Amino acid sequence: MKIVADENIPLVPQFFASIGEIQTYPGRGITPEHVRDADILLVRSITQVNRQLLEGSRVRFVGTTTIGLDHVDTEYLNECGIAYSNAPGCNASAVVEYVVGTLSVLADELGFELESKSVGIIGRGAIGSKLEKALTSLGMKVLSNDPPKENEGEEGLYPLEEVLQCDVISLHVPLVEEGEYQTHHLMNHQVLSGLRGDQILINSSRGDVIDEAALKQRLQEENPPTVVLDVFNGEPVVDTELADLCHFVTPHIAGYTLDGKVAGTEMVYKSFCRYLGLPERHKLGQFLPEPPLKKLAFSSGADPFWALHTAIRTCYDVRHDDSNLRRTLRLPEAERGKAFDELRKGYRVRRGFEQVKVVLKGGKVELLNKLSAVGFNIQSK
Numbered sequence: 001m002k003i004v005a006d007e008n009i010p011l012v013p014q015f016f017a018s019i020g021e022i023q024t025y026p027g028r029g030i031t032p033e034h035v036r037d038a039d040i041l042l043v044r045s046i047t048q049v050n051r052q053l054l055e056g057s058r059v060r061f062v063g064t065t066t067i068g069l070d071h072v073d074t075e076y077l078n079e080c081g082i083a084y085s086n087a088p089g090c091n092a093s094a095v096v097e098y099v100v101g102t103l104s105v106l107a108d109e110l111g112f113e114l115e116s117k118s119v120g121i122i123g124r125g126a127i128g129s130k131l132e133k134a135l136t137s138l139g140m141k142v143l144s145n146d147p148p149k150e151n152e153g154e155e156g157l158y159p160l161e162e163v164l165q166c167d168v169i170s171l172h173v174p175l176v177e178e179g180e181y182q183t184h185h186l187m188n189h190q191v192l193s194g195l196r197g198d199q200i201l202i203n204s205s206r207g208d209v210i211d212e213a214a215l216k217q218r219l220q221e222e223n224p225p226t227v228v229l230d231v232f233n234g235e236p237v238v239d240t241e242l243a244d245l246c247h248f249v250t251p252h253i254a255g256y257t258l259d260g261k262v263a264g265t266e267m268v269y270k271s272f273c274r275y276l277g278l279p280e281r282h283k284l285g286q287f288l289p290e291p292p293l294k295k296l297a298f299s300s301g302a303d304p305f306w307a308l309h310t311a312i313r314t315c316y317d318v319r320h321d322d323s324n325l326r327r328t329l330r331l332p333e334a335e336r337g338k339a340f341d342e343l344r345k346g347y348r349v350r351r352g353f354e355q356v357k358v359v360l361k362g363g364k365v366e367l368l369n370k371l372s373a374v375g376f377n378i379q380s381k
Contacts, residue, residue: 004035005042008345009065010262012042014287015269019278028236028341035059042268043071046235051076061272065264067091067126067255070175070206085271089126091260093352093375095204096131098254099170100138100374101316102202102228104309106247110200110226113305115139120166122186123173123205124149124157131170137373141166148181164191168200175206189214197223204254207231212242219245228318230254236340240329250321251328251343259352262288291355300362307360308370315353 001020005012006027016022025034027046035041035057043049045066050073054062062084064072069086077084107114119135121128124146132142145163146154163169173183187201187210195201195218203210212233218224219242228248232238235252243249255261266284273280296314298307328339353375360368360380372378 001039002037003040003042004030004038006030006044006047009042009044009265010258011265011287015265015282016040016042016272018281019272026341032057040272045071047071049073049077054080054082061085061275063268063272065090065261065268068174068206083275085268085275087264087267090264090267091255091257092126092130093354094255094257094260094350095127095172096134097257097312097316097353097375098204098230098250098318099131099202100134101312102248102318103168103200104312105318106200106226106228107309109247117141117167118143119168119170120145120158120163122146122160122163122169122171124154125172125174128170128172131172134373134375138370164194167198168202169195171201171203171205171209173205173209175208183209185209185211187211187215189217192218195225197225199225200228201225202228202230204230207233207235212239216242216245236337238325238329238336238340240336243326243329248318248322249325250318251325251340253321253344253347256344256347257350257352259288259355289349291351292349293351293356295357295359297359298361302360302362304364304367304370307367311356311358311371311376312353312374315356316350 003016003020003022005024007024027044030047038059041059041062043064048071049062064086067088118141121132121144124144132144136142143158143163145158145160150157176183192214227246229246230250231252296311357377357379358371368378
């Protein structure tokens, strides 16, 4: 059995070597020739899996180690009888940590307290629902919008117009090109022109959810909002003019904790084993290395505000990824796309908050609850 995989999917040999021969290629460079005699195809979001790629191949299973399926033509796969699997929720915690970490830094730089802000979450899926819970526990007022879920009877959701009035707007929707629940250019000229200068917009979902031309226009107007982008319309190419107008830009790494990435590999491996009726011989715990940071300890005299933000930023500080991307945007235009992909390929080992034990003396219940809500492993003394 032959397995073709994106070279940046972690732990593919560890999980799949006993199943078949593995060949890896850059995700953007996987071609019909590469998959023609393959039985299994393993991809991330940057590989478009469709008729053009698979027609004439013997591929019978496609696994994408990502939450979404918008890069996979599932209609074509169903038509051809090709099984497929994704990894829903695998990096939800990582994206939540990205948003929380970004808000922590913005609170300092813009001069506000988290509890003073309302947050509008657009998309209450695996990520949005987890983010809603975390931010609510941090004392923020959260309004979520998700028309498909509302149509299914889910409660506690709000109209888009109301959510768009919140101080912070965070996007967590799949890219849907057409239909009743289209999200392509959901943030269009009309929506963006209505954003206030005291609002914050964070996009860690898909680049095409925002009309970048309209966003660039709005950011050049009077009293622009504060914008943080982790995803872009033309990846791996980034509009440098737009980037210069944003507060933070990062290279599509919001979900890039090691824990989230390898969880995606494990989920696809398990799906494939079920597909073939094979025993699951490997588990994630066999392969994860020890985290570089295992414990943070605060004394009973620690200021709760300082302790919370110190813990968050010790594990994730958006300014590091922002500066790395901005350095590549100063390169000659022909080199920027490759540099964007290299940032992702060579991304540092970032571990999830849950890998860090926070020791807190004095039992400050409110602080304990907040640290626990954003994912830390709490130990009170």
